[in-house]
Amino acid sequence: MADKRYNAFSEELKRVFGCRVHRISVDAGFTCPNRDGTVGTDGCIYCGGDGSGSFGISRGLSITEQLADGKEVMVRKYKAAKFIAYFQPYSNTYAPVARLRTLYDEALAVPDVVGLIVGTRPDCLPPPVLDLLADYHRRTYFWLELGLQSVHDRTLALINRGHDAAVTVAAIRAASSRGLRICAHVILGLPGESREETLATAGMLNEMGVEGVKLHLLHVMRGTELADLYEQGDVRLLDRDDYVGLVCDFLERLDPRIFIQRLTGDGGRDHLIAPLWSLAKFEVLNAIDAELARRGTRQGQRLTP
DSSP, rough: OOTTTSBBHHHHHHHHHOOEEEEEEEEEOOOTTTSSSSOSSSSTTTTOOTTTTTOEEEEOOOOHHHHHHHHHHHHHHHHOOEEEEEEEEOTTSOOOOOHHHHHHHHTTTTEEEEEEEEOOOTSOOHHHHHHHHHHHHOOOOOOOEEEEEOSSHHHHTTOOOSSSSHHHHHHHHHHHHTTTOEEEEEEEEEETTOOHHHHHHHHHHHHHHHHEEEEEEEEOEEEHHHHHHHHHTTTOOOHHHHHHHHHHHHTTTOOOSSSEESSSSOOOOTTEEEEEEEEEOOHHHHHHHHHOOOOOTTTTOOOOO
């Protein structure tokens, strides 16, 4: 864990590759069953028309071109030596196997790309797709990222997720049975979800055996249903201190073997309505580190032996 009080994923990448490795987000032109009419048409209440968390991607370019652009930035800013192609916006397994293979192979053919991260929904993982992903797991450094957001059916219905928690559990079991590394996305501060329910999610992640976790705070982005609810006063957002405290509470209950890949979300400055404090990302991360130190605690501290 180096000097961190949690199991930082950055340290894992250094251990595996022996050099500075950065993820490069790419947009492969996918959609989502919660938008194309298969499950729904409106999407999740927090998701804008470009897909959640997809700001700063060079749309309109090929996978190869997007990765080339991203490499240039990562080398200049961070002195990165190796790269992982991160298929991020929308549901990046939501296509026929042949198309998925073509896109993933294109990414791996780019020089110095040493692995793949594929983000998707739990309801977009039929057996043939999971078999394909298992093949990439054997061939390269591979992570499957699943948008769980919550493990509580009431919350999932409220955010218009389009599936229940049973679908998530089944997807994780099926992926785990094929040996896939799984990183679960969880949103803290979801409307109507209590602190106790949020912390119960950590226990569920421990039981399901995921290898990684990304924590996000609830953002209000322009053009979303959540923005309408927020402007009507129907949604309360966490302030920074509450968020920092909740993250630390969550980490204390999370198995220390689980890699922490993110502790706060990124919102595009031009699209973000609230909370504006989230734009100071490094201040938030420093506050989390400081709170863990103040408590004298670390990831997994509250787990019973």
